[in-house]
């Protein structure tokens with residue numbers, strides 16, 4: 001499994017009630033385009049503009065690790081023209097954005113099975129990761145040809161063939177065999193365009209993520225939607241399977 005280089009630093013959120021790491025299932029590009037009588041690729045292009053806005057909004061809010069689900073292992077089954085448009089868009093966007101990302105101190109990492117990507121795209125991915133590897137202010141993971149199930153199977157195969165005794169395998173060793181090795185798990189997973197499912201995204205890493213689903217289509221997603229998701233997140237009581245503090249013991253209730 002080819003992994004991005006390990007993160008140089010793990011940026012902390014600006015405030016403890018913020019998520020350290022947000023994952024986003026960017027859905028609704030096709031519906032956005034259809035409503036405008038545009039080809040689906042116009043929706044994907046508008047989706048790239050939304051990524052820029054959301055990265056800025058995350059930075060402003062003080063959230064520094066973002067993982068975007070750009071292309072799943074299942075997305076190859078889309079019409080050939082749409083797949084090649086998306087692949088071209090990944091290449092173009094890397095070309096046009098990487099220098100600015102670097103200047104802003106963003107470390108770009110691509111997670112997913114690269115073997116199926118074209119040699120040209122693979123080469124760009126490698127070059128972008130190498131250019132930004134020294135950055136530590138913000139981490140942007142882009143999931144391309146990513147599938148949670150295949151990530152898990154691949155990790156087990158790799159551990160077995162590297163001689164690890166699977167009978168004594170522990171969670172930390174297993175986590176270190178995933179694409180996200182060294183990163184904290186996502187605290188919050190946002191899904192746009194209303195579907196209530198995780199679609200093979202960060203299956204292991206998202207075990208305790210809070211889910212926020214919005215009807216907003218990805219190309220329309222902006223700072224106010226992000227702030228709504230952050231507000232929702234900060235109102236959740238995260239117990240990680242344990243017993244929550246009994247009501248009234250954590251916060252003194254003002255009288256009157």
Ligand code: FPP
Nearest residue numbers: 026027028029030031047048070090093142
């Ligand atoms: C889902 O919407 C979206 C995708 C499968 C592609 C997401 C890709 C981008 C936003 C471009 C990313 C670019 C870079 C460089 C990371 P959909 O097409 O399934 O929408 P629908 O459900 O409304 O049809």
